Amino acid sequence: MMPLDRRRFLLAGTAAGATALLPACAGGTRAGGHVVVVGGGYGGATAAKYLRMWSQGRVQVTLVERNPTFVSCPISNLVIGGTKRMEDITVSYDGLRSKWGVRVIQDEVVAVDAAKRAISLKSGGTLAYDRLVLSPGIDFLWEQIPGLAGPEAQAAIPHAWKAGPQTVALRRQLEAMPDGGVFAISVPKAPYRCPPGPYERASVVATWCKRNKPKSKVLILDANDDVVSKKGLFVKAWEDLYKGMLEYRPGSEVKDVHVASRTAVLEFDKVKADVLNVIPPQRAGDIAARSGLKLVNNRWVEIDWLSMEAAGTPGVHVLGDAILPAPTMPKSGHMANQHAKLAAAAILELLAGRAPSPDPLVMNTCYSFVDDKSAIHVSSVHRYDPATKVVQPVKGAGGVSAARSEQEGRIALDWATNIWADMLA
Amino acid sequence: MTYRTALAALALLAAATGAGASDSERARNLAATCANCHGTNGSPAAGTAMDPLAGRDRSWTLNKLNGFKDGTQQATIMHQIVKGYSDEQLELIATYFAMQTAGGAR
Incomplete structure (x- = not known):
């Protein structure tokens, strides 16, 4: 059966449907709140922007990031290979500030008090949150x-x-x-x-x-x-x-x-x-390890795939490379961006007192250069499976390039430009 | 009217009928999985060769997506990605993009 909402929504895609749907009132069902995002990489920056965009500014967002600018890991191998410069992979946080109204603080989070819903900053002081997003990336197992x-x-x-x-x-x-x-x-x-x-x-x-x-x-x-x-x-x-x-x-x-x-x-x-x-060898970023979150094998944060919430720690959502990956899911910037959108949607539902979407879907594309111009890709799509409570790769979807090509090299650079804008502009 | 007000109205409707995540939100969430390459809300960054999706007719996007699915449309990667989405999900995505303003208006 097609619910009323779907019929109306699909109808709204046509001009006639759009006029028929002139609303008498708008908004009002979405609650506000304060979300603190820790880490301004592919996961955290995306979460900050999408929380602001999808809440139409109702949810306040503070992003805590230790670096003054975003520097991308993807494409950084081309700096090592001499065809790109550091400025080509560096993007300012100004877009998040001025266009999206995110409060960006250059600082470091030293402790998380999940019971009190507050974080402590290295510079001193604390920040209270309704929901916390940790996107801390990785740290290294130096002892190995x-x-x-x-x-x-x-x-x-x-x-x-x-x-x-x-x-x-x-x-x-x-x-x-x-x-x-x-x-x-x-x-x-x-x-x-x-x-x-x-x-x-x-x-x-x-x-x-x-x-x-x-x-x-x-x-x-x-x-x-x-x-x-x-x-x-x-x-x-x-x-x-x-x-x-x-x-x-x-x-x-x-x-x-x-x-x-x-x-x-x-x-x-x-x-x-x-x-x-x-x-x-690597594990979840230090702050995840120091926040009392449940780590699998002492390395990765176990999460609930409907909300990206850390297992056993309500109110703390973890994204990106720090999580225990779902089957065949790579630790990639693209994936972290997708985690962030899943989390942002779930957080807005939770702040409004509703359950998150029961059928989230995420996908990955990842380009690699094999010389200074040609690239290859791998892609996959992962859909929530209620039986295993994990996002599982969709059979028959995804794959790799037929062959390396300069065309995919150009697409790889366009991918970078677009995902940086999707996070930060 | 803007699609935004339409979405807000639809969200209200969903809340009033006691539904879970509304289809307007499911559509928004699904379409956001395309944004990494095709730009936020389907408007790619200037100077890139990605297909803009914002403001496209629903039928244009669906034809293209179905062409990727059945192999009649040439692709480097889309033929692999599109197979991860159900027909219903593709419809929601195409509808969402049809309601966007080309050029990335908020």
């Missing part, structure tokens, strides 16, 4: 690579897995590498942020080396037994474009490093490099 414990070691062996100064540091090391040097990148065991990211980085570094330091070598040390994402497309690109230059070693988990000699210590082997880019 003991040699990287200190800040000097982390500067010398950059991860560049959070875009910003680390991205610049890795680019400088690549530029300073002698022709004939070895650029080694390590991939942690899945799950980690951006599954195809390490392979993209190795590919664009190889492109740059081919042109500028052709005697060099790019080595991928993968803790996994095989390429984690877009395998066929990456392997074909490596065969076609970087044969003899790029080497892939599966089952090569980095257990430790010797910083001074830039040596990666594997279980049975040691690998000396000129540039060593170790991407450590």
